[in-house]
Amino acid sequence: HPMQGICSVECDTELTSSSGKILIKQGTVVNAHHKVLADVYIEDGIIVSVRPNIAVGDDVKVIDATGKYVMPGGIDPHTHLEMDFMGTGTIDDFYTGQAAALAGGTTMHIDFVIPINGNLSAGFASYVHKAKKSVMDYGFHMAITKWDEAVSKEMELMVKENGINSFKFFMAYKGALMINDELLLHGLEKCKSLGALAMVHAENGDAVAEGQKRIFDLGITGPEGHALSRPPVLEGEATARAIRLASFINAPLYVVHVMSIDAMEEIAKARKSGQRVIGEPVVSGLTLDESGLWDSDFTTAAKYVMSPPIRRTGHDKALQDALATGILQLVGTDHCTFNSTQKAFGYGDFRKIPNGVNGIEERMHLVWETMVESGKISVTDYVRITSTECAKIFNIYPRKGAILEGSDADIIVLNPNASFRISAISHHSRSDTNVYEGKTGKGKVEVTISGGRVVWEEGNLKITSGSGKYIKMPPFSYLFDGIDKADAAYLASLRSPVHRTGAAY
Numbered sequence: 001h002p003m004q005g006i007c008s009v010e011c012d013t014e015l016t017s018s019s020g021k022i023l024i025k026q027g028t029v030v031n032a033h034h035k036v037l038a039d040v041y042i043e044d045g046i047i048v049s050v051r052p053n054i055a056v057g058d059d060v061k062v063i064d065a066t067g068k069y070v071m072p073g074g075i076d077p078h079t080h081l082e083m084d085f086m087g088t089g090t091i092d093d094f095y096t097g098q099a100a101a102l103a104g105g106t107t108m109h110i111d112f113v114i115p116i117n118g119n120l121s122a123g124f125a126s127y128v129h130k131a132k133k134s135v136m137d138y139g140f141h142m143a144i145t146k147w148d149e150a151v152s153k154e155m156e157l158m159v160k161e162n163g164i165n166s167f168k169f170f171m172a173y174k175g176a177l178m179i180n181d182e183l184l185l186h187g188l189e190k191c192k193s194l195g196a197l198a199m200v201h202a203e204n205g206d207a208v209a210e211g212q213k214r215i216f217d218l219g220i221t222g223p224e225g226h227a228l229s230r231p232p233v234l235e236g237e238a239t240a241r242a243i244r245l246a247s248f249i250n251a252p253l254y255v256v257h258v259m260s261i262d263a264m265e266e267i268a269k270a271r272k273s274g275q276r277v278i279g280e281p282v283v284s285g286l287t288l289d290e291s292g293l294w295d296s297d298f299t300t301a302a303k304y305v306m307s308p309p310i311r312r313t314g315h316d317k318a319l320q321d322a323l324a325t326g327i328l329q330l331v332g333t334d335h336c337t338f339n340s341t342q343k344a345f346g347y348g349d350f351r352k353i354p355n356g357v358n359g360i361e362e363r364m365h366l367v368w369e370t371m372v373e374s375g376k377i378s379v380t381d382y383v384r385i386t387s388t389e390c391a392k393i394f395n396i397y398p399r400k401g402a403i404l405e406g407s408d409a410d411i412i413v414l415n416p417n418a419s420f421r422i423s424a425i426s427h428h429s430r431s432d433t434n435v436y437e438g439k440t441g442k443g444k445v446e447v448t449i450s451g452g453r454v455v456w457e458e459g460n461l462k463i464t465s466g467s468g469k470y471i472k473m474p475p476f477s478y479l480f481d482g483i484d485k486a487d488a489a490y491l492a493s494l495r496s497p498v499h500r501t502g503a504a505y
């Protein structure tokens with residue numbers, strides 16, 4: 001049964017509730033650009049009105065948000081639900097993963113379609129099937145794992161017909177998902193021509209394989225070997241290489257799961273020079289350090305294995321500061337959950353521990369605690385880095401990522417005076433562990449509204465399998481504005497070499 005492993009969930013089989021009328025009263029409505037004391041009125045899944053003192057009839061459900069923040073639901077740009085990976089499959093599917101998301105205030109996520117034997121259409125069809133049980137809205141990125149004419153043609157199809165506007169290139173996972181520089185160059189060219197965003201997992205996969213052998217041969221076989229075998233320098237190198245190749249092509253670039261100072265500084269340097277590079281830190285990198293990997297208990301240590309690895313203390317604070325100052329732009333989770341039985345596949349050989357950690361349920365609370373409660377950023381910036389910026393980058397703003405008239409009614413009510421506590425006992429993921437076990441903080445998502453339905457209230461989930469919609473994401477986001485002009489200026493400048501323009505020069 002799909003409810004298995006989900007705590008306090010009530011099945012709502014009546015889809016009629018989707019056309020409910022809701023009034024959220026007296027809250028502080030926060031958008032990325034502005035916050036204001038106002039009411040929000042919702043009908044048929046859409047925000048109809050945002051202004052003070054909205055009067056309504058008895059048929060409207062009223063939510064009192066006095067003293068609370070009313071914000072766009074979170075959008076998680078980076079998840080892996082029901083993904084086949086490292087000889088097993090992630091334990092959260094589109095039902096349990098999304099249930100967890102809604103309980104934590106996230107109302108949309110973008111998952112990575114993995115092609116089947118390099119075939120994009122087959123991969124897409126398989127993810128369409130997996131996502132049938134969705135309980136909230138979702139979009140897709142797609143990984144590119146090989147290159148030929150068919151792949152190039154299919155990328156076009158994915159963008160023009162299937163609503164995909166971003167492709168991920170894995171520079172690591174040698175012998176599995178990894179691509180080489182030649183493929184990355186082809187991919188960048190193709191992405192640019194389609195108005196699709198190229199994303200990279202930036203680690204030097206050849207060096208990682210060498211590092212793994214070196215550490216294993218030294219007799220270090222436990223989870224700590226994972227961190228030792230792929231140090232920050234390998235993330236910095238690949239990030240720099242991807243950035244330079246993107247500059248050579250003059251294509252925008254999105255670096256996923258930025259885990260180290262080394263990678264972050266490459267992004268900072270490129271952005272300072274005017275290059276369009278987006279950096280996505282993830283909650284694990286922002287709030288954890290590698291000490292868990294040294295736990296003497298294998299099950300505890302193995303749960304922290306993800307790639308790039310969670311780093312030594314210091315990287316976390318530097319990533320927080322980079323996020324606060326705009327060097328990094330939005331926060332993901334890389335939710336890629338395996339239970340302790342799956343993690344145990346790597347007992348005695350850290351190279352076989354399935355890579356990935358949880359976070360889809362915890363992101364909104366942990367970012368609030370780490371960034372807002374700590375005084376590092378404003379409430380409006382919180383909305384920007386958890387929702388609005390993602391909607392803009394993937395070209396679905398202001399349908400998503402805003403509380404504006406006409407936007408989708410994906411909304412959370414956060415009580416800044418209540419507190420949260422994270423535990424595998426009470427979380428909604430199917431996993432039996434949680435890398436944030438025991439973390440507490442101020443700020444609690446008390447209500448989640450998804451597509452105009454109240455799905456999370458008073459600690460209860462009320463969700464309907466199949467109610468989530470696939471959100472098609474159109475190409476040519478703001479990141480592509482002016483790219484053609486820069487290209488034209490570069491071409492013209494070739495005639496007078498001393499005046500050559502372009503980031504690569």
Ligand SMILES: NC(=O)NCCC(=O)O
Nearest residue numbers: 201306307334336355356
């Ligand atoms: N990050 C990780 O360890 N697992 C998910 C796959 C990826 O994003 O690289």
Ligand SMILES: [Zn+2]
Nearest residue numbers: 201256257307
């Ligand atoms: Zn990755």
Ligand SMILES: [Zn+2]
Nearest residue numbers: 078080334336
């Ligand atoms: Zn990932």
